Amino acid sequence: MMRMSSGLAGPVALAAAVCLLLPAAGLAQLQVGFYNTSCPNAEALVRQAVTAAFANNSGVAPGLIRLHFHDCFVRGCDASVLLTVNPAGGNTERDAPPNNPSLRGFEVIDAAKAAVERSCPRTVSCADIVAFAARDSVNLTGNTFYQVPSGRRDGRVSNATEAFILPGPNSTAQNLTDGFARKGLSAEDMVVLSGSHTIGRSHCASFLFRNRQRLAAGTISPAYQALLEALCPPTTGQFTPNTSEIDLSTPTVMDNNYYKLLPLNLGLHFSDDQLIRNATLAPFASAFAANETLWKEKFAAAMIKMGNIEVKTGTQGEIRLNCSVVNPGSSAAGIEMMMAFPAGTSDATADEVATS
Ligand code: HEM
Ligand SMILES: *[C@@H]1O[C@H](CO)[C@@H](O)[C@H](O)[C@H]1NC(C)=O
Ligand SMILES: *[C@@H]1O[C@H](CO)[C@@H](O)[C@H](O)[C@H]1NC(C)=O
Ligand SMILES: *[C@@H]1O[C@H](CO)[C@@H](O)[C@H](O)[C@H]1NC(C)=O
Ligand SMILES: *[C@@H]1O[C@H](CO)[C@@H](O)[C@H](O)[C@H]1NC(C)=O
Ligand SMILES: *[C@@H]1O[C@H](CO)[C@@H](O)[C@H](O)[C@H]1NC(C)=O
Ligand SMILES: *[C@@H]1O[C@H](CO)[C@@H](O)[C@H](O)[C@H]1NC(C)=O
Ligand SMILES: *[C@@H]1O[C@H](CO)[C@@H](O)[C@H](O)[C@H]1NC(C)=O
Ligand SMILES: *[C@@H]1O[C@H](CO)[C@@H](O)[C@H](O)[C@H]1NC(C)=O
Ligand SMILES: *[C@@H]1O[C@H](CO)[C@@H](O)[C@H](O)[C@H]1NC(C)=O
Ligand SMILES: *[C@@H]1O[C@H](CO)[C@@H](O)[C@H](O)[C@H]1NC(C)=O
Numbered sequence: 329m330m331r332m333s334s335g336l337a338g339p340v341a342l343a344a345a346v347c348l349l350l351p352a353a354g355l356a357q358l359q360v361g362f363y364n365t366s367c368p369n370a371e372a373l374v375r376q377a378v379t380a381a382f383a384n385n386s387g388v389a390p391g392l393i394r395l396h397f398h399d400c401f402v403r404g405c406d407a408s409v410l411l412t413v414n415p416a417g418g419n420t421e422r423d424a425p426p427n428n429p430s431l432r433g434f435e436v437i438d439a440a441k442a443a444v445e446r447s448c449p450r451t452v453s454c455a456d457i458v459a460f461a462a463r464d465s466v467n468l469t470g471n472t473f474y475q476v477p478s479g480r481r482d483g484r485v486s487n488a489t490e491a492f493i494l495p496g497p498n499s500t501a502q503n504l505t506d507g508f509a510r511k512g513l514s515a516e517d518m519v520v521l522s523g524s525h526t527i528g529r530s531h532c533a534s535f536l537f538r539n540r541q542r543l544a545a546g547t548i549s550p551a552y553q554a555l556l557e558a559l560c561p562p563t564t565g566q567f568t569p570n571t572s573e574i575d576l577s578t579p580t581v582m583d584n585n586y587y588k589l590l591p592l593n594l595g596l597h598f599s600d601d602q603l604i605r606n607a608t609l610a611p612f613a614s615a616f617a618a619n620e621t622l623w624k625e626k627f628a629a630a631m632i633k634m635g636n637i638e639v640k641t642g643t644q645g646e647i648r649l650n651c652s653v654v655n656p657g658s659s660a661a662g663i664e665m666m667m668a669f670p671a672g673t674s675d676a677t678a679d680e681v682a683t684s
Contacts, residue, residue, distance in 0.1 A: 356641040358477035362456070367448035371476075374460040377440035381433075382468050386580050389465035390528025391433035396462035397521070397634065398427060399455065401511055402490050404638025406483030407454035410437060410651045414486050415658075424491035425566050430531055434652075437461060441651050454651035455480035459635045466631065469527050471582035474628035476635065481645030484654045497534045497597040501606035504599060511637050513630070519603055519612040520630045523623055526586035527579060529571040530596055532560035538598045547601055549593040552576070556596075572596065587617035 363370040381388045399409040402421055409427065414420045421427055422434075437457055444452045456478040467473045495507040508518040536556060542548040560570050573579035574596045575586050586600075590613055595601040603613045616623035646655050 356479060358479045358636060358639060358641065360475045360477050362477070362479035363448075363452060367444065367451045369447050370444055370452045370456075371460050373443040373447060374440045374457055375464045377436055377443055378461050378464040379468065381436040381439065382465070386469075387529065388433050388436050389469045389580075390524070391431070392436060392458070392461045392465040393524050394528065395431060395433050395437070396458050396631075397524070398431060398491075398494060399458050400634050400637040401494055401507075403483055403485065404640065405455050405459060405480055405635055406638075406640050406645060407458055407480075407648065407651060408483045408486040410434065410454055410458070411486035411654065412652045413654075414488075415654055416485060416487075419488035420486040421488060421491040422486065424488040426491045426494040426496065429567060429569075430534075433461070437651055445649070450647055450649065452647070453480050453482045453645075454648045455482050455639070457651070462631065462635075466582060466627075469580065469582040472624050472628050474632060477632065479639075479641050481640040481642070482648040482651075482654075483640060483645050484658050495599065497530075497599050498538055499599045499602070501602040501609055504602060505609075511634075513633060513637075515608060516612050516626070517630045517633060519609055520616070520623065520626045521634065522600065522603060523584065523586050523616060523627060524582075525574045525596070525600060526582050526584070528574050529579075530574050531564075532556075532568050532570045532572070533564040533566060535572070535597050536560045536564050542598060542601065547593060547605070548595075552594050574600075584616050584620040584623050587613050587623070591617070 378388070378392065395409065396405070398421075399405050399407060402408060409421050409431070411420045412422060422431070437454065440457050440461060441452075441454060444457065456476075459476050459478065459480065463474060463476045493507070493510075495504055499507070504518055504522075505515045508514070513521075539548050539553055539556060543550060543553045556572055559572050561568060564570075576589060576594055576596075577585045587603075589595060590600065590604045593601075595604070603609045616626075646658055649655055
């Protein structure tokens with residue numbers, strides 16, 4: 329703890345100082361309790377929706393954690409991953425193979441949004457709801473509680489091609505580290521966040537064929553691969569429905585068993601296995617296998633960091649009314665109108681008035 333705070337004091341103080349020097353408009357930072365006055369129940373309502381859905385199907389928790397990751401890595405944490413229609417035409421992120429059909433939890437976000445809209449209309453962004461729901465899912469599955477800085481605004485674009493920036497299960501250590509570095513996350517953050525794979529499931533196409541090569545190379549347990557071969561049909565494609573739990577030992581609990589399984593050749597994806605094959609990454613994985621508290625502390629910090637990727641704040645983007653579609657009038661023509669009449673758009677929220 330001491331080491332952590334002294335290590336962070338410099339950069340945090342510097343960031344705070346730099347922030348004071350910046351002009352306020354459009355460059356607002358996320359803040360814990362952003363909805364304190366504009367929608368004091370927002371976080372409780374999201375938690376209720378997540379808790380209810382989790383009681384019915386515990387798979388929504390891993391689904392919602394991954395949803396936040398897949399949102400943040402593509403166009404920043406702006407709920408672009410939720411859009412079913414791209415106003416500019418073409419498929420959306422949600423349609424793309426890295427998300428379709430595996431991504432889940434959309435209906436939980438819709439239920440949370442409906443509750444929040446009833447309580448405080450046009451105030452809480454879908455992107456913040458996704459971030460709160462991921463935090464609640466982490467908490468419900470046995471990991472820590474952390475405060476989520478909020479004030480994200482929702483984007484108006486979703487482009488299927490851009491989803492291929494998401495790291496895939498065939499990624500090498502170098503691919504993984506590079507992909508996270510491009511989003512401002514360190515190699516250690518990458519290893520820490522991969523620990524999310526302590527819960528949830530994976531489709532056969534994400535591991536089966538690649539693991540046959542690992543079997544030949546001796547980097548997967550033969551008994552484990554035999555089990556996976558029995559779960560999956562012999563050939564797979566994007567829509568093959570069969571899945572495996574990712575953490576063979578405790579698939580619904582956010583513990584550090586994921587890291588303990590890796591040296592036993594029981595990592596499910598090639599990308600998981602890479603964390604112990606690479607000399608730069610392996611010490612992180614073994615530290616988290618040895619100390620669960622350490623991993624949980626770092627996990628909370630890394631989730632907050634991930635939640636800050638390329639966020640839209642202030643007057644950027646919009647507060648979407650329906651998380652699946654951009655607001656009416658926020659098409660290209662609508663954006664031109666807003667630039668011509670910036671003060672009078674339906675996009676201005678009580679929240680902006682309250683916090684500015
Ligand atoms: C390091 C690079 C990563 C790679 C290559 C990767 C890859 C994958 C793959 C292939 C799946 C299975 C998808 C399927 O076929 O159903 C998966 C699932 C999952 N991933 Fe990752 N992932 C990475 C990082 C992350 C991060 C940063 C998070 C969250 C912070 C995360 C959270 C999850 C969760 C919770 C699941 C289970 C989803 C469910 O049960 O619905 N992953 N990941
Ligand atoms: C909201 O309230 C909490 C608890 O009192 C406080 O920690 C936080 O700083 C407040 N945030 C804002 C933006 O007012
Ligand atoms: C409960 O979960 C199942 C999937 O396990 C889903 O089909 C169903 O819609 C859920 N029901 C509610 C009320 O959320
Ligand atoms: C979940 O969050 C609550 C606070 O809201 C906290 O008391 C509890 O300890 C957290 N659960 C875990 C497993 O950390
Ligand atoms: C989607 O993004 C790709 C790659 O950045 C770009 O080539 C393509 O034109 C975009 N499509 C649309 C409809 O904007
Ligand atoms: C290990 O990963 C690092 C990136 O974290 C990369 O620079 C290095 O080349 C990798 N080492 C090997 C042997 O692949
Ligand atoms: C992964 O790295 C290899 C070799 O460095 C490179 O050829 C490949 O394009 C990378 N793949 C991705 C998805 O970045
Ligand atoms: C992973 O690589 C294998 C070949 O080794 C290929 O068949 C499979 O489609 C790839 N999977 C993904 C998700 O890229
Ligand atoms: C895979 O899923 C299909 C469809 O649900 C099912 O019929 C089949 O038994 C499952 N298992 C295997 C090994 O194919
Ligand atoms: C585990 O990590 C925690 C948090 O950093 C630390 O306080 C504790 O001393 C570590 N335990 C051991 C046995 O190293
Ligand atoms: C949100 O938009 C989708 C797609 O148009 C629609 O199916 C759904 O009913 C809408 N939800 C609400 C609550 O209006």
